Amino acid sequence: MNAVIRTYVKSADLHDSTRELLKLGCRFQMAYLRYDGSIPEVVYLVDRGPKLEFLELVVRAETELPSLSELVPLLSWYEREIMDLSEITFTGNPEPFPLVLMSGMTLSSFPFDPTSKEIMQLFGSSTPPQLPEILATQVQDLFWGPIRADVVETGEFHFAYIGEEILHYTPRLFYKHRGIEQNLQQQDPGSGLVLAERVSGVGTICHGLAYCLAVEDALGIEVPKRAQLLRIILAELERIYNNLHYFGMLSKTTTLKVGEAFGTLLEENAKQINAKFSGHRLLRNILSVGGLRRDLNAEILPPMLSVLRQEAIDYLESLAGTQSYLDRLMGTGPLPPGVAFDFGATGPVANASGIKRDLRVQHPYSLYDLLSLDIPTRTNGDALARAEVRGEALITAFDLIQQAVNLLEAGEVNVGSQTFTAEFADGLGWSEGPRGACIYAVRIRHGILERVKIKSASFSNWKVFPLTVHSSNMMDYAINEASFGLTIAGVDR
């Protein structure tokens, strides 16, 4: 099956085409710059609905393109990233200042043009970010970061607040931008996986798998059934340890010391199970384009996981019975469904705001369609709803592993020594990670990667998160952030 259909539009017709697609209930996923020979084009990837091919809306890039951010707010960050990394401007983008490059930093030339042979470098020293102008006199400014307390990722947050109330919140991310999309260019499709697995360390499988699926789609590789099922097991193991970590952090921010200790201990148990099963605590170095690098013995899992599952259920129950925990989550950081949809919320964040979307169900991959899976949803969209959805996703992950183990039969786990290559091919791959949708688009030319676009779940959810912080209060900030369960490596790339 072809994962994508493609339509070319003129830039003058972009707004009309977009309106039509929105009317049909389509949802934009991402936008990125790609080259057709030496001609730049901007690609909008659109989800047309369950089990339908994705749509690529392609517009030949001129130096100026109309911004779609007014119609589709989630595209604003994608447009800004394109503006940072090319000469294209989007007229009408509501925040036309740097995103992935800090103000003050300059690129010696632009990436992504396959005909350019220049070695480019990012240089300069960063200057203060663009912040909304605040005229009232009592408003306080707080800059928090980029190096923050504890072992956390780098990010700088600006709060404009009066007393306890936050008037406006601006996260300044992308300190850690590594330019991975450019690093993947010119790589052999097989070895690009090493980098894809390291886009987001705690999303090794969701990134690695989406990458493999994209390359396999491009090269027409059929992955053996056993490998597909083992990939499901790996993906669900990733969901388990990530969600246990999530509850550890949620307990920490609600100052439940015992809850934190339990959560992190269960996460540790899960990582040790990962190591026993796959050889790596973060499940690295096992995926490969075409299947898996080696066979895995899934029979060792059920006894270990049934213990962990029960412990997880007991843990969630005791959290759900803790008044102080519930008090802090209830009504905190509500995200209305319409806003969640427009700004691109994905995964548990979207599910908690009543959006019933999950790629495992809507666009099944890797044989997820053989398993039965309900998407947990809530309608409140507050921190408690996000936590409850995560809790259900955690327990469901155990059940999915059991279902996959039951279906396993002996067989090959990769395509063996056959070699696959392509003169020219595009591929799209996706996976539903613990934090939501992860999508890779690849273009292969002369057998090597010419362009790879990475859409990570955290990129989507970081765009939404600030909307729940404005006019909330300082005391709840950390809890609200933990309830989103974001990573910074994923968004910064």
Add this chain to the structure above:
Amino acid sequence: MTKTSATNQGSVSLDYGRCINCQICVESCPTDALQRSSDLVFAAKSRRDLIMDDISHDTEANELASRIRILFKSSLHIRHVDAGSCNGCESELQALNNPFYNLHRLGIFFTPSPRFADVLLVTGPVVPQMQEPLLRTYEGMPRPRFVIAGGTCPISGAPFDFGYSSGSGLDKHLPVDVFIPGCPPTPAAFIHGLLLLTDRISQRIHRGRYE
């Protein structure tokens, strides 16, 4: 992506400071010269101790530094800085505080402020946009102060040592006392590196060979 390169004599050198433990080198070696090993705890005080080659070198010995380090045996405060990591190293560093590893029992603590820190523990390849915050943190630390490169990224930049926003490792910016390879290092490897810093445990790798 273990870096192997043939020198002019046709010998092979192996740099654990670039190794991300993927073991693809083992799978793709045409002559089976490389074997899998389960040696993981590899922290070293000299970058050169991570390189296995045929060139002899002097081991750096600084007795005064070692005497100072011993003073930190029973209480060591760490300031962690993420200089562009994939968050894998953070995931394992955070695990040090879980009840299984319980780092506190060793008298080792993470501290929020560089002003209270004895050690700067850096993860990530040190990408351009992180250079300034990293150096500012280091400047804020009282002396004597130590620096640890935690993970393969801050040792050599690998696998993010090319491209417009790459890094080539921490020792290009700061003097590094201990290198802890691994992608990510396991919590046990991190603990080994921290104990090595304060001479509470001995170094297990010399000139790329595990002893």
